[in-house]
Amino acid sequence: MxxxxxxxxxxxxxxxxxxxxxxxxxxxxxxxxxxxxxxxxxxxxxxxxxxxxxxxxxxxxxxxxxxxxxxxxxxxxxxxxxxxxxxxxxxxxxxxxxxxxxxxxxxxxxxxxxxxxxxxxxxxxxxxxxxxxxxxxxxxxxxxxxxxxxxxxxxxxxxxxxxxxxxxxxxxxxxxxxxxxxxxxxxxxxxxxxxxxxxxxxxxxxxxxxxxxxxxxxxxxxxxxxxxxxxxxxxxxxxxxxxxxxxxxxxxxxxxxxxxxxxxxxxxxxxxxxxxxxxxxxxxxxxEKEGGRGGAPEHAPKGGEDLAKGLNGATVLGKGWTSVATFDTGAKGGVPSGGQDGALGGFLGSLGDQVSGKFGKGTVFSTRLVNALITDDGKVYAGAVTKDALVRAANAGK
The missing domain is CATH 2.50.20.10 (Lipoprotein localisation LolA/LolB/LppX)
Incomplete structure (x- = not known):
């Protein structure tokens, strides 16, 4: 109740x-x-x-x-x-x-x-x-x-x-x-x-x-x-x-x-x-072009496409306020670190905390409310939960 x-x-x-x-x-x-x-x-x-x-x-x-x-x-x-x-x-x-x-x-x-x-x-x-x-x-x-x-x-x-x-x-x-x-x-x-x-x-x-x-x-x-x-x-x-x-x-x-x-x-x-x-x-x-409303832009960075695809297929782990949404972007390697995205990846990586567990390795990006874990194998875990809760969810999801 x-x-x-x-x-x-x-x-x-x-x-x-x-x-x-x-x-x-x-x-x-x-x-x-x-x-x-x-x-x-x-x-x-x-x-x-x-x-x-x-x-x-x-x-x-x-x-x-x-x-x-x-x-x-x-x-x-x-x-x-x-x-x-x-x-x-x-x-x-x-x-x-x-x-x-x-x-x-x-x-x-x-x-x-x-x-x-x-x-x-x-x-x-x-x-x-x-x-x-x-x-x-x-x-x-x-x-x-x-x-x-x-x-x-x-x-x-x-x-x-x-x-x-x-x-x-x-x-x-x-x-x-x-x-x-x-x-x-x-x-x-x-x-x-x-x-x-x-x-x-x-x-x-x-x-x-x-x-x-x-x-x-x-x-x-x-x-x-x-x-x-x-x-x-x-x-x-x-x-x-x-x-x-x-x-x-x-x-x-x-x-x-x-x-x-x-x-x-x-x-x-x-x-x-x-x-x-x-x-x-x-x-x-x-x-606005017909059919464009609410959809993805005609051209966006690959990461944006992966994120949109993932959100459409997101599942929820856990219950209540500690529930965590997870999806697979399909992009391996986690936060980009080399090539064309190297500078941006290095900058983004500096804003996150490196974590590891049964799921492997990844980076946690934190705000005062919503936190997100991006694993090196392309999975995302996000919710209004602590960093430790994200790691536990990723371990359970693995």
Whole structure:
């Protein structure tokens, strides 16, 4: 049984409501989404959004989770502060080049699949708006420029004001049928709640005021040792049930790894003009090729191809917060050390720790949350677990 507990230790939910495979997959998706988005994205000093603890009626954790599930906010506008602190080293510009090279895209600076990788580090301010499942807008505010992603009916537009480039694609199926823009507290909260099972403690941890609204705090904590996740805290709007703030802290302590927080929010219907977009005069417009959406780039480094192939066939070892995803890239030799990739391989190797075990030898690359082991025979083991846990998983996998 999953221990959904309020302050008086009442309420319970059962993890058997989710199929085993789905629970394991969801558990892996949460930390990895943090890295990829980072799951785009997020740490904000709580004082910017919190201002007092309101006196609200008692509620159990199960009741609060049900309230989140039943929340049906389709119209909103506001500002979200997003910050990510994975503890990655300063690569002097190489990091952004690697990210853009590895991310799917067509080379346009306005392509959202490459542009939104910027949310994987640092602090960012987003303006968001939504009017039902067919109209959303997200604007990433930068120094002297702005990037906007607009979904309006059958069209999806990305616009980078700095380069004056536009990326256009057709909305397809459920891919864009979301009631809120990406990189908001709700999206992260939904993924975190999928990961709750009998390896997790869930409690109501008092109240807060976020963006001027009264909210309950839901606290999610792993019961297992070996995970790098310390806790997830979700501030839930007392009236609408919509998550207003999401914070993920590492077991090692310190600043949040990921935090998404509304600093201002309104649930009034946004003006229709909010979602209007016409490419500015002189802008370079890139039309996405049919079938290219969500896929790999037409040309990418071999390592990127191996990684994409591996992720499609990934399996999960273990259970709960200490589960590890593994796949075989098919590339022997581990981190490249010679030839054309020698300089890059040597640089990457210097960032990792050399390890060995029954599986052979490999290199562990660590962040404050997600760690990955690349073995010399081309296998990858990754998860929100410690280095020792990765080695144990690799030994067991062998």
């Amino acid at each position: 999953a221990p959904y507990e309020s302050d008086d230790a009442t309420g319970a939910a059962r993890d058997e409501d989710l199929p085993t495979g789905r629970r394991k997959a969801a558990r892996y998706v949460v930390p990895v989404a943090v890295v990829g988005v980072a799951a785009a994205t997020i740490g904000l000093v709580p004082a910017l959004a919190d201002s007092g603890d309101p006196d609200l009626p008692k509620i159990t954790a199960q009741q609060l989770i049900d309230r989140i599930a039943k929340s049906d906010v389709q119209q909103l506008s506001g500002t979200v502060k997003v910050s990510t602190d994975l503890g990655l080293p300063d690569l002097g510009g190489l990091e952004s080049g690697l990210m853009s090279g590895a991310a799917p895209g067509d080379g346009s600076s306005a392509d959202p699949r490459s542009k939104l990788t910027e949310l994987a580090s640092g602090t960012h301010t987003l303006r968001v708006a939504a009017d039902g499942p067919d109209r959303q807008k997200l604007s990433l505010l930068e120094s002297g420029s702005e990037y906007s992603l607009i979904h309006d009916g059958k069209d999806v537009w990305g616009y980078d004001s700095k380069s004056n480039e536009v990326h256009h694609s057709a909305a397809a199926g459920d891919r864009h049928r979301s009631e809120q823009p990406p990189a908001t507290p709700k999206g992260f909260a939904d993924e975190a709640l999928k990961a709750v099972d009998d390896t997790t403690s869930v409690t109501v941890d008092g109240t807060a005021q976020v963006a001027g609204r009264d909210a309950y705090r839901l606290l999610i904590k792993p019961r297992q040792s070996g995970t790098t996740v310390g806790a997830v805290t979700i501030a839930v709007d007392a009236k609408t049930g919509m998550p207003l703030k999401f914070t993920l802290t590492p077991r090692s302590g310190g600043a949040a790894v990921l935090d998404a927080c509304f600093t201002q929010v309104s649930f009034a219907k946004p003006a229709a003009s909010t979602f209007d977009f016409t490419p500015p005069k002189g802008a370079k417009v890139t039309e």
